[in-house]
Amino acid sequence: MFNMLQTHHLQFLAILFLYTLTCSETATTSIPQELHIGFSVTPESWTTPFQAVLSDHSGNFSLGFLRVNQNQLALAVLHVASSEPFWVANPSHAPSWSDNTRLFFNGSLVLSDPETLVLWSTATNGDRVVLLNSSNLQVHHNGIPLWESFHFPKNTLVQDQNFTSNMTLLSSNGIYSMRLGNDFMGLYENHVQLYWKRTPLGAKAEVKEGQGPIYARVNPEGYLGMYQTTDEKPTDVQKFNTFQQTSSFLFVRLEPDGNLKGYYWDGSTWQLNYQAITEACDLPRSCGSYGLCTPGGSGCSCLENRTRFEPDGCFKDVGGESSGDLCSSEGIGGSKSSYWVLRRTGVEAPHKELVRHLTTSSWADCEGLCQNNCSCWGALYSNATGFCYMLDYPIQTMVGTGDGSKVGYFKVKKEERGKNRVWIRVGVVVTVLVGVGVIIIGTGFCVTRWRKRRGVKEEEWGSPGPYKNLGSASFRFIEMSNAHDARGDACAQS
Numbered sequence: 163m164f165n166m167l168q169t170h171h172l173q174f175l176a177i178l179f180l181y182t183l184t185c186s187e188t189a190t191t192s193i194p195q196e197l198h199i200g201f202s203v204t205p206e207s208w209t210t211p212f213q214a215v216l217s218d219h220s221g222n223f224s225l226g227f228l229r230v231n232q233n234q235l236a237l238a239v240l241h242v243a244s245s246e247p248f249w250v251a252n253p254s255h256a257p258s259w260s261d262n263t264r265l266f267f268n269g270s271l272v273l274s275d276p277e278t279l280v281l282w283s284t285a286t287n288g289d290r291v292v293l294l295n296s297s298n299l300q301v302h303h304n305g306i307p308l309w310e311s312f313h314f315p316k317n318t319l320v321q322d323q324n325f326t327s328n329m330t331l332l333s334s335n336g337i338y339s340m341r342l343g344n345d346f347m348g349l350y351e352n353h354v355q356l357y358w359k360r361t362p363l364g365a366k367a368e369v370k371e372g373q374g375p376i377y378a379r380v381n382p383e384g385y386l387g388m389y390q391t392t393d394e395k396p397t398d399v400q401k402f403n404t405f406q407q408t409s410s411f412l413f414v415r416l417e418p419d420g421n422l423k424g425y426y427w428d429g430s431t432w433q434l435n436y437q438a439i440t441e442a443c444d445l446p447r448s449c450g451s452y453g454l455c456t457p458g459g460s461g462c463s464c465l466e467n468r469t470r471f472e473p474d475g476c477f478k479d480v481g482g483e484s485s486g487d488l489c490s491s492e493g494i495g496g497s498k499s500s501y502w503v504l505r506r507t508g509v510e511a512p513h514k515e516l517v518r519h520l521t522t523s524s525w526a527d528c529e530g531l532c533q534n535n536c537s538c539w540g541a542l543y544s545n546a547t548g549f550c551y552m553l554d555y556p557i558q559t560m561v562g563t564g565d566g567s568k569v570g571y572f573k574v575k576k577e578e579r580g581k582n583r584v585w586i587r588v589g590v591v592v593t594v595l596v597g598v599g600v601i602i603i604g605t606g607f608c609v610t611r612w613r614k615r616r617g618v619k620e621e622e623w624g625s626p627g628p629y630k631n632l633g634s635a636s637f638r639f640i641e642m643s644n645a646h647d648a649r650g651d652a653c654a655q656s
């Protein structure tokens with residue numbers, strides 16, 4: 163009895179000890195709040211998803227190694243309670259999670275490995291690294307910031323972070339970006355196709371020409387504002403659901419679906435409180451390439467009405483972004499031989515006001531303009547307005563309107579004679595040959611055994627055999643079915 167109690171006691175102590183140990187690993191007290199020259203750290207060999215290196219004084223944020231793809235890492239600033247990365251460094255290649263990778267501070271904060279030496283560096287001559295309670299990572303010299311992570315956003319903009327015209331937000335899949343124009347904020351697909359545009363509405367101040375570029379900032383009062391450099395008041399206010407309510411922390415992120423979304427921290431999770439694009443069909447790729455999105459919840463289908471919808475696009479082999487352009491295809495000027503044509507009524511482009519258009523007198527004229535231009539992938543015509551919209555990029559999702567006066571013309575690239583195709587074909591041929599080989603060998607094996615059982619001599623194999631006299635066409639069927647029976651028989655016996 164006493165022994166048992168003692169064992170329990172020891173176990174309890176051991177658990178308590180381990181608990182304290184694990185806690186102290188994550189406790190803010192053990193993580194430094196500033197780094198000085200000479201600091202160096204390598205990833206530990208734990209399977210931990212995140213290894214903190216530096217903490218802000220509130221303990222809300224940490225700089226550290228974030229595990230990605232199992233055995234690689236990213237240098238990231240994380241919101242600790244939710245593990246949301248707010249900033250990540252942009253190294254020349256992803257470092258491995260091993261003691262070859264090292265983060266050190268010698269005036270510059272440097273991420274290095276033995277092969278590349280410098281994977282990423284702040285290229286500064288500072289004396290201290292600090293993480294502010296805004297999640298801004300800074301390299302200081304005599305208290306003056308020389309470098310700050312707020313100037314190098316990835317896909318996230320936190321509250322009070324200034325987004326200027328020489329910055330870009332990039333979605334994690336690299337497809338979508340956000341930039342500022344002279345007098346607007348835009349979301350782009352593949353860096354060139356504008357699919358969402360916000361022009362200041364002159365909320366509290368007008369945009370004045372020649373007064374410097376605009377910048378944007380998430381205001382803690384609950385909006386995404388656009389400002390002119392010389393002016394403190396916003397020229398534009400995009401209100402969040404929590405507008406003028408006090409919420410602890412806000413950020414916006416360019417999501418992999420191309421939407422810009424805003425979130426607030428409710429103390430335990432991030433709550434959505436803003437979306438730049440509210441209608442799913444207005445997202446650039448809501449139903450993939452050559453998809454058709456029908457507003458009102460009926461979801462996705464294909465522009466080609468006999469093709470079954472697949473989440474990754476309706477014609478997988480012509481894939482959206484990878485298929486290059488029609489001009490370089492066989493046939494000068496993207497001749498008709500390089501594509502086939504798909505037409506559909508009752509469709510229009512999402513964000514059509516941002517699509518280049520001109521006026522033509524008829525649908526045929528509109529189609530003709532696209533047909534003869536290899537930069538054109540499709541054209542949409544509105545009979546009511548005479549507008550002809552030209553799509554200068556591979557076709558993504560269109561919106562179904564049910565309005566028969568709106569018609570679409572789309573080029574679908576034919577199979578490429580590219581490298582991939584050749585290899586796919588080679589693969590198919592090899593597979594077929596191997597398959598046939600296996601069948602022949604297998605059959606041979608069966609037949610040989612069958613012949614052996616019936617005392618047929620090995621030398622006779624290869625000669626026409628017992629059916630050599632049945633040469634006429636009328637007997638061929640019998641010959642074959644007999645052979646099949648014989649084979650089946652032999653295999654069934656073996």
Ligand SMILES: *[C@@H]1O[C@H](CO)[C@@H](O)[C@H](O)[C@H]1NC(C)=O
Nearest residue numbers: 268269270272279280286287
């Ligand atoms: C810090 O180290 C990097 C990499 O070794 C080196 O390129 C850089 O010159 C060093 N910076 C300073 C200020 O010593």
Ligand SMILES: *[C@@H]1O[C@H](CO)[C@@H](O)[C@H](O)[C@H]1NC(C)=O
Nearest residue numbers: 220294295296297321410411
């Ligand atoms: C950061 O800390 C300062 C005081 O040091 C405080 O006034 C401010 O509200 C804090 N900011 C955030 C986002 O918590």
Ligand SMILES: *[C@@H]1O[C@H](CO)[C@@H](O)[C@H](O)[C@H]1NC(C)=O
Nearest residue numbers: 296298312322323324379391
């Ligand atoms: C953002 O810009 C405003 C106006 O230029 C400036 O007052 C503020 O300090 C900037 N914020 C940060 C975090 O740099």
Ligand SMILES: *[C@@H]1O[C@H](CO)[C@@H](O)[C@H](O)[C@H]1NC(C)=O
Nearest residue numbers: 313314326327328329375391
């Ligand atoms: C971005 O532009 C501002 C002026 O608008 C300039 O002061 C700053 O140095 C630029 N930053 C970079 C990284 O080019």
Ligand SMILES: *[C@@H]1O[C@H](CO)[C@@H](O)[C@H](O)[C@H]1NC(C)=O
Nearest residue numbers: 220221222243410411427429
């Ligand atoms: C930051 O920490 C304070 C105090 O622990 C907490 O109330 C607040 O919700 C935290 N903020 C975020 C964004 O995690």
Ligand SMILES: *[C@@H]1O[C@H](CO)[C@@H](O)[C@H](O)[C@H]1NC(C)=O
Nearest residue numbers: 465466467468504505506507
């Ligand atoms: C599919 O489209 C073709 C050509 O536009 C049309 O003739 C046909 O009626 C459509 N079929 C269905 C089931 O909608």
Ligand SMILES: *[C@@H]1O[C@H](CO)[C@@H](O)[C@H](O)[C@H]1NC(C)=O
Nearest residue numbers: 518535536537538552553554
């Ligand atoms: C072909 O289309 C491109 C892009 O839409 C346009 O810039 C060009 O002028 C067009 N060429 C002709 C000959 O119409």
Ligand SMILES: *[C@@H]1O[C@H](CO)[C@@H](O)[C@H](O)[C@H]1NC(C)=O
Nearest residue numbers: 544545546547566567568569
């Ligand atoms: C297109 O418009 C013309 C005249 O504006 C009209 O005659 C024709 O019926 C319309 N066609 C369709 C399909 O709506």
